[in-house]
Each structure stands twice: as C-alpha cells, then as structure tokens.
Amino acid sequence: MSGCWLQPRGQDLINAIRWLSDQHRHDLLAIEEAALRFDLSPCDEEFLLQHCRESAPQMPPSQ
Numbered sequence: 001m002s003g004c005w006l007q008p009r010g011q012d013l014i015n016a017i018r019w020l021s022d023q024h025r026h027d028l029l030a031i032e033e034a035a036l037r038f039d040l041s042p043c044d045e046e047f048l049l050q051h052c053r054e055s056a057p058q059m060p061p062s063q
C-alpha cells in the first residue's frame with residue numbers, strides 16, 4: 001500500500017499547500033494549477049484532492 005495518504009512529504013508538496021492557502025483556493029482548478037506550478041507527482045496531486053475533499057464543509061442534503 002502506498003504511503004501517499006499519510007502526510008505530505010517533500011518540499012514541492014509543502015510549497016503547493018502553502019500556495020493554495022495563500023490563494024484561498026482549494027478547488028479542482030487551483031489544485032491542477034498547483035500541480036503544474038510545483039511539478040507535483042500524480043500521488044501528490046491525489047493527496048491534495050483527497051485532503052481538500054475531506055476538509056471541505058459538508059453541504060446539507062437538498063430536500
């Protein structure tokens with residue numbers, strides 16, 4: 001099993017997380033831009049996607 005889900009590793013991923021926070025953007029397009037800007041691996045990009053998905057506020061179900 002891959003360790004990419006445990007915690008961020010590597011300076012590129014840390015820089016991408018910092019950049020996303022500074023931009024106040026955590027959407028799919030921002031993550032894709034960060035992946036290109038910081039030359040992230042697919043595993044690192046998936047980590048960001050998963051992290052942002054988990055930390056996004058949950059919307060109440062529509063009625």
